[in-house]
Amino acid sequence: MSKRTRNTSVAGWNKARSLAIGAYAENVAEATMATGAKNEADKKSAQYFKELGVVWCSAPPAGLANTERMRAAIEEDFEAAKDDTEKAVLAMHDAMVKAAKNGSGRPPALSRLDAKKNSTKGIRLRKIVLENTVETISKDPALALSTYTEAASGTLNWKQLCEILGASMLLRATETTMKIHVGTAADGRRQYMQPDYAKTHNVETRKLKSGTVEEFTPTTFGSKGDTELVEVVITAETSGEVLARALEELEIRKKLQAANNSIVRNLMAQARIPEFNIREARPRTDDTQHSP
Numbered sequence: 239m240s241k242r243t244r245n246t247s248v249a250g251w252n253k254a255r256s257l258a259i260g261a262y263a264e265n266v267a268e269a270t271m272a273t274g275a276k277n278e279a280d281k282k283s284a285q286y287f288k289e290l291g292v293v294w295c296s297a298p299p300a301g302l303a304n305t306e307r308m309r310a311a312i313e314e315d316f317e318a319a320k321d322d323t324e325k326a327v328l329a330m331h332d333a334m335v336k337a338a339k340n341g342s343g344r345p346p347a348l349s350r351l352d353a354k355k356n357s358t359k360g361i362r363l364r365k366i367v368l369e370n371t372v373e374t375i376s377k378d379p380a381l382a383l384s385t386y387t388e389a390a391s392g393t394l395n396w397k398q399l400c401e402i403l404g405a406s407m408l409l410r411a412t413e414t415t416m417k418i419h420v421g422t423a424a425d426g427r428r429q430y431m432q433p434d435y436a437k438t439h440n441v442e443t444r445k446l447k448s449g450t451v452e453e454f455t456p457t458t459f460g461s462k463g464d465t466e467l468v469e470v471v472i473t474a475e476t477s478g479e480v481l482a483r484a485l486e487e488l489e490i491r492k493k494l495q496a497a498n499n500s501i502v503r504n505l506m507a508q509a510r511i512p513e514f515n516i517r518e519a520r521p522r523t524d525d526t527q528h529s530p
Contacts, residue, residue, distance in 0.1 A: 246298060247298060248298060248301065251293075251296070251297050251298060251301065254293045254296070255290075255293055255294070255311070255315055258286070258289055258290045258293045258315075259290070259315055259318050259319050259322060260322065261286055261289065262283075262286040262287070262289070262290060262319050262322075262323065262361075263319060263322035263323040263325070263326045264326055265282050265285075265286055266282045266283050266286065266323050266326075266327075266357055266360065266361075267323055267326035267327035267329075267330055267357055268282075268330070269281070269282035270327050270348070270353055270356050270357040271327060271330045271331060271334065271346060271348070271353065282360070283359075283360020283361055283364070284360065284396050287360070287361065287364055287367075288386055288389045288390040288399070289390055290315065290319070291371060291382075291386035291389070291390070292383070292386045292387055292390050294308070294311070294312055294315070294371065294375070294386075295371075295375060295379060295382045295383035295386050295387075296383065297311075302375060302379040305372065305375075305376040308372055308375055308376070309372045312368055312371060312372055313368075316361065316365065316368055319361050320358045320361055320362065323357045323358050323361065324354050324357060324358055326357075327353050327354060327356075327357040328350065328353070328354060330353075331346050331348070331350050331353045332350075334346045366404075367399075367400055367403060367404075370400075370403040370404045370406075370407055371403055373403075373406055373407065374402075374403050374406065377406060381402070382403070385399060385402045385403065386399070411477070411478065411481050412478045412481055412482050412485075413478050414476075414477040414478040414481075415476055415477070415478060416476070416477045416478075417474050417475070417476060417477070418430065418431075418474070418475060418476075418477045418480065419431040419433075419435060419472055419473070419474055419475075420472070420473055420474075420475050420480055421435075421455065421457055421470030421471065421472050422470055422471050422473065423459070423468045423469065423470050424469070425468075427459055427468065427470075428470075428480075428484070429457055429459065429470060430480075431457075431472060435455075435472070439455040439456075439457060440455055440456065441453055441454070441455045441472070442454055442455065452471055452472070452473075453471070453472040454469055454470065454471050454472065455469070455470060455472065456468065456469050456470075457469075457470050
């Protein structure tokens with residue numbers, strides 16, 4: 239990526255934003271229609287999102303110093319990126335359908351609705367990153383610019399970009415002493431209970447042998463289409479401590495999952511009966527065998 243300089247005028251910055259949004263919309267729409275796969279569209283979204291980030295962080299100094307103005311501009315671009323990408327992908331979809339009917343191309347792999355959804359998924363999922371961008375610019379605009387520039391050039395990966403931009407929010411969240419309610423299942427699973435949980439759940443109480451009275455309720459775990467109703471005990475805990483513990487356990491589980499995946503692969507391989515084996519590659523001819 240070529241080295242960018244900070245825009246010295248609002249007009250120049252607005253033009254750069256418009257061009258970046260246009261590039262984002264066109265390229266993500268093309269990726270969506272070319273493969274029909276959400277992950278490919280998401281990759282393109284991440285790539286051009288970084289370019290947008292460089293443009294945002296290259297605003298004139300007066301703009302960078304005005305948090306509300308920066309927030310409004312990034313919010314405007316967020317909405318424009320969604321709208322323009324939808325328009326671009328629908329136009330491409332309609333053109334492909336027309337071409338297929340005329341016998342000069344294949345029909346789209348996606349329905350019109352799916353194409354529209356897939357094209358904007360990448361930007362929609364990055365709203366939190368946008369909010370973290372606004373905060374980072376307000377606190378350290380030089381850091382925001384260098385982070386996006388390094389990410390756009392490939393020096394930083396997407397995870398590293400998100401970690402740097404989200405550092406302030408993470409620190410604030412882990413230091414929060416606000417009391418929240420958490421539902422804990424017998425198997426250790428936990429769920430954050432909304433402040434109005436007593437209205438949304440069938441909450442009951444029971445007295446323990448110690449004399450303590452605890453609240454409990456059934457609640458739903460799992461994703462859409464694969465949910466499970468589980469009883470949880472409700473307790474009041476400190477928000478920051480709950481978050482820190484959850485993050486720590488996530489890291490432990492990542493390591494456990496990687497280790498268990500290795501065990502599963504190896505033990506399943508041992509159970510393979512030799513007569514069903516398929517060689518990994520055709521045997522190579524050793525040229526030295528044919529030497530005189």
